[in-house]
Amino acid sequence: MDGNIPKLGLSNILLMCVIGAITIRAIYQRWKNRKLYAFMSSIPGPMSLPFIGGIYVCIGISRNNLFRKLKTFKKNYPGIIAGIWERGKPHLIVSSREVVNAVLASSENIDKIYHYRNVKIGTATMFSASGTEWRMIRNIMNPSFQTKLLPLFDVHFYNHVKTFVSNLKEHLNGDKFDIFTPIHLCTIDLICDSMVRNRIGAQENRLVRFSYVMTQLYEMLFEKIFSPLLWSDWIYALSGKKKLVRALRKEQNDYLQKMMDQRIRERAELKVAGHLETSQIYIDILLDKMDAGILSKQHIISEISEILVAGSFTTAIVLSWVFKLLAVYPDIQEKAYQEIKKNCSGEEVRLDELSELVYTEMIIKETLRHCGVPLTGRNLTKDVRVNDSMTIPAGIQLIMSAHDLHHDPEYWERPGEFYPEHFSPANEKSRPKGAFVPFMGGKRVCPGSRYAMRSMRFLVANTLLRYKFSTDENPPKDIRDMDCRYIFLFLPTNGFLVKMDIR
Numbered sequence: 464m465d466g467n468i469p470k471l472g473l474s475n476i477l478l479m480c481v482i483g484a485i486t487i488r489a490i491y492q493r494w495k496n497r498k499l500y501a502f503m504s505s506i507p508g509p510m511s512l513p514f515i516g517g518i519y520v521c522i523g524i525s526r527n528n529l530f531r532k533l534k535t536f537k538k539n540y541p542g543i544i545a546g547i548w549e550r551g552k553p554h555l556i557v558s559s560r561e562v563v564n565a566v567l568a569s570s571e572n573i574d575k576i577y578h579y580r581n582v583k584i585g586t587a588t589m590f591s592a593s594g595t596e597w598r599m600i601r602n603i604m605n606p607s608f609q610t611k612l613l614p615l616f617d618v619h620f621y622n623h624v625k626t627f628v629s630n631l632k633e634h635l636n637g638d639k640f641d642i643f644t645p646i647h648l649c650t651i652d653l654i655c656d657s658m659v660r661n662r663i664g665a666q667e668n669r670l671v672r673f674s675y676v677m678t679q680l681y682e683m684l685f686e687k688i689f690s691p692l693l694w695s696d697w698i699y700a701l702s703g704k705k706k707l708v709r710a711l712r713k714e715q716n717d718y719l720q721k722m723m724d725q726r727i728r729e730r731a732e733l734k735v736a737g738h739l740e741t742s743q744i745y746i747d748i749l750l751d752k753m754d755a756g757i758l759s760k761q762h763i764i765s766e767i768s769e770i771l772v773a774g775s776f777t778t779a780i781v782l783s784w785v786f787k788l789l790a791v792y793p794d795i796q797e798k799a800y801q802e803i804k805k806n807c808s809g810e811e812v813r814l815d816e817l818s819e820l821v822y823t824e825m826i827i828k829e830t831l832r833h834c835g836v837p838l839t840g841r842n843l844t845k846d847v848r849v850n851d852s853m854t855i856p857a858g859i860q861l862i863m864s865a866h867d868l869h870h871d872p873e874y875w876e877r878p879g880e881f882y883p884e885h886f887s888p889a890n891e892k893s894r895p896k897g898a899f900v901p902f903m904g905g906k907r908v909c910p911g912s913r914y915a916m917r918s919m920r921f922l923v924a925n926t927l928l929r930y931k932f933s934t935d936e937n938p939p940k941d942i943r944d945m946d947c948r949y950i951f952l953f954l955p956t957n958g959f960l961v962k963m964d965i966r
């Protein structure tokens with residue numbers, strides 16, 4: 464008996480020491496982060512509870528209802544700004560134009576929020592890297608996105624959009640079909656040809672599997688972001704999802720490896736023949752850096768993988784929305800058709816005719832307003848001064864909701880409606896700068912925005928000239944009430960179903 468007393472005493476002392484250490488650490492942490500705590504307590508938002516912070520407000524929010532939830536979120540937390548502590552990190556959700564513009568204008572706050580780690584593939588790439596690593600890659604790649612290179616891609620636009628319009632014929636049987644896959648195959652062809660100099664022939668060869676693998680991979684990665692249970696590495700492994708993701712990644716990389724090897728062979732042959740010219744095309748810049756020993760082969764595969772997603776998936780989703788929404792709003796579709804028919808002389812719309820198609824461009828912008836990239840995030844590494852009364856301290860994880868900004872009644876006459884007039888020349892002129900940021904802005908602005916707009920206008924004009932789209936769905940009262948899931952952008956839960964007739 465006696466022998467137990469000192470033992471109990473010892474464990475009590477140990478326990479006290481541990482509790483003491485935890486308390487001191489917590490007090491120290493709080494002191495060290497006093498600026499963050501002071502800032503967070505000045506921000507409206509849900510009450511922060513011990514351990515879980517404010518994450519309980521996310522209960523009920525899922526990848527499948529984010530479209531609708533973002534609408535109510537703003538109602539619950541007026542001022543459009545909410546602060547949430549999540550996993551010990553202070554998160555701030557903003558949609559204020561002043562804040563978004565102040566952050567984008569800052570040349571130092573260029574680090575992505577840590578959630579991007581979940582979607583990162585392999586090495587840190589232009590899309591996912593932070594700090595000096597990102598600066599290096601962005602500087603290397605910027606020349607390949609210059610406006611003056613765009614005409615080099617015209618021939619690809621003509622080829623692949625022609626194939627797209629012609630292949631659509633098989634859907635003239637009156638049945639509903641999901642227009643996403645045919646469009647995605649076309650945008651894959653465009654990006655592969657323009658950026659990777661590879662005629663993969665996704666449309667001719669019906670590489671539906673390639674589109675599926677890319678979509679499924681990102682579907683799973685976004686599922687993980689929204690499922691706290693799956694954040695645990697071993698649960699992810701046990702659920703079998705880890706293995707599946709790895710298999711999808713491998714399959715995607717096999718396609719990319721082949722494309723890259725082909726360009727490496729071509730370059731070697733050209734070099735031998737003395738015809739290898741300096742080129743600012745994306746893949747050539749990368750391979751030059753590989754030859755110079757600056758980038759590894761693995762890194763280049765990761766870069767191609769992400770440019771393919773960033774370029775083809777985004778564009779395909781936005782285009783699919785254009786046709787789905789035009790099917791729902793036949794009057795708007797008819798107006799666009801009349802404009803295209805009047806302004807274009809031949810059987811096909813030419814690239815030099817695009818500038819006349821003002822209304823068509825308004826439709827694409829209105830689609831980007833509703834269905835563009837809804838959220839982006841930054842890990843603030845430097846304080847951001849918004850105005851005299853507000854400075855956001857470094858250390859905040861900032862989530863910028865372009866989606867909310869794009870529905871702010873202060874800037875948009877009919878926030879929930881599909882109303883291309885929002886982008887009439889007069890309305891665009893009177894809207895303050897930075898109220899419409901579909902490609903974000905500042906240092907990390909989307910480098911492919913001009914390419915994307917040109918390809919989308921061209922594809923939409925040529926498709927509407929030949930076909931008429933319809934649907935049996937009724938127009939929604941508010942577009943934000945539609946059932947959607949979230950993979951970089953919102954996708955309708957039932958797919959992009961439309962019916963099609965020839966003009």
Ligand code: HEM
Pocket residue numbers: 575589590591601654658770773774775777778781835836839840901902903904906907908909910911912914915
């Ligand atoms: C409709 C089509 C597109 C939309 C809506 C879109 C939107 C965006 C947005 C909002 C960002 C910024 C993300 C952030 O700030 O966190 C971004 C970044 C990026 N986009 Fe696009 N994009 C589109 C098309 C393209 C195309 C066609 C390309 C390539 C040819 C491309 C390549 C990239 C890359 C590489 C980045 C990362 C830039 C960096 O972080 O430095 N995008 N895009």
Ligand SMILES: *[C@@H]1O[C@H](CO)[C@@H](O)[C@H](O)[C@H]1NC(C)=O
Pocket residue numbers: 552574576577842843844
């Ligand atoms: C944010 O950036 C800082 C500075 O680079 C870094 O120390 C910190 O770990 C980052 N935070 C997160 C949550 O990624």
Ligand SMILES: *[C@@H]1O[C@H](CO)[C@@H](O)[C@H](O)[C@H]1NC(C)=O
Pocket residue numbers: 801802803805806819821822
């Ligand atoms: C082009 O279309 C617009 C309608 O958006 C029309 O007002 C204009 O007259 C057309 N231009 C030509 C040259 O037909």
Ligand SMILES: *[C@@H]1O[C@H](CO)[C@@H](O)[C@H](O)[C@H]1NC(C)=O
Pocket residue numbers: 559560561562849850851852853
């Ligand atoms: C500063 O900006 C914040 C966020 O947009 C806003 O809520 C606040 O009213 C602004 N203050 C002043 C003095 O403009």
